Amino acid sequence: xxxxxxxxxxxxxxxxxxxxxxxxxxxxxxxxxxxxxxxxxxxxxxxxxxxxxxxxxxxxxxxxxxxxxxxxxxxxxxxxxxxxxxxxxxxxxxxxxxxxxxxxxxxxxxxxxxxxxxxxxxxxxxxxxxxxxxxxxxxxxxxxxxxxxxxxxxxxxxxxxxxxxxxxxxxxxxxxxxxxxxxxxxxxxxxxxxxxxxxxxxxxxxxxxxxxxx
Numbered sequence: 001x002x003x004x005x006x007x008x009x010x011x012x013x014x015x016x017x018x019x020x021x022x023x024x025x026x027x028x029x030x031x032x033x034x035x036x037x038x039x040x041x042x043x044x045x046x047x048x049x050x051x052x053x054x055x056x057x058x059x060x061x062x063x064x065x066x067x068x069x070x071x072x073x074x075x076x077x078x079x080x081x082x083x084x085x086x087x088x089x090x091x092x093x094x095x096x097x098x099x100x101x102x103x104x105x106x107x108x109x110x111x112x113x114x115x116x117x118x119x120x121x122x123x124x125x126x127x128x129x130x131x132x133x134x135x136x137x138x139x140x141x142x143x144x145x146x147x148x149x150x151x152x153x154x155x156x157x158x159x160x161x162x163x164x165x166x167x168x169x170x171x172x173x174x175x176x177x178x179x180x181x182x183x184x185x186x187x188x189x190x191x192x193x194x195x196x197x198x199x200x201x202x203x204x205x206x207x208x209x210x211x212x213x214x
Contacts, residue, residue, distance in 0.1 A: 030154040030161040031125045034136045037070060038120045046117075054208055059109045072155065072162035073101040079165065080177040081185075081193075088190045096190065099197035100177075106204040117143045120150075132156040 028036075045051050051059055077097040078085040085093065123137040133155045140148040153165035153172075166173040184193040 028160070030127075030134050030156075031122060031136045033070070033161050034138070034152055034154065034163070035120075035122055038138070042118060042120065056109070056208070060105070069159075070163055071104075072157065072164040073097055073104070075155070075162075075164040076100070076104075076174055079174045080181050081190075082178060082182065084181070084185050084190060092190045092194065095194050096197070099194055099201060102201045103197055103204070106201065121147075 074097055077100045078093075080100065081088070081096065085096075088096065119141045120138050121141060123139075125134060125136055127134040133153065136152040136154055138150050138152075140150050142148070149167065149169055151167035152163050153167075154161050154163050164174075181193055184196045188195065
């Protein structure tokens with residue numbers, strides 16, 4: 001149950017799943033951006049029978065085309081890899097970011113088919129006008145069970161605000177992956193980590209979406 005809560009929360013992060021969603025305005029505030037995306041993903045996932053049924057092609061295509069504008073995968077990967085990112089070659093960095101991105105896309109996709117009756121409440125944002133990095137705090141409410149704490153770290157880039165980390169139930173996603181990344185690198189280097197992620201992605205690709213995160 002905790003895993004499903006986490007997957008639902010992660011899915012809410014950055015999937016602008018409405019096919020008619022307009023591009024984010026250049027001056028859109030970070031909390032406004034996250035609120036808009038969260039609203040779109042929940043409403044679309046609830047209304048789309050194909051997503052509810054776990055239609056893999058539709059969900060994967062949707063995630064692939066709509067997630068990238070809102071998440072900084074490069075930064076997420078570099079933070080999760082820590083000092084090993086700086087030691088990796090440019091080609092290794094490229095491969096590692098691609099495999100990590102694919103893993104998260106499978107996670108998002110599997111979570112979408114689990115969305116049923118959730119709503120999201122946002123807390124007042126604590127920031128100053130000149131801040132380039134902020135935290136947007138929210139909670140996911142369910143008819144059954146306790147609310148799920150869901151916070152976002154968002155940074156200002158040339159392309160607008162980008163989400164680069166997520167806190168679910170008090171645990172930051174990047175920090176959670178750090179240990180796994182370090183363990184795999186200690187055993188087989190950066191190439192070993194890339195191979196492990198690639199094998200994991202191949203296994204996830206063969207599973208129905210409703211079990212893809214398990």
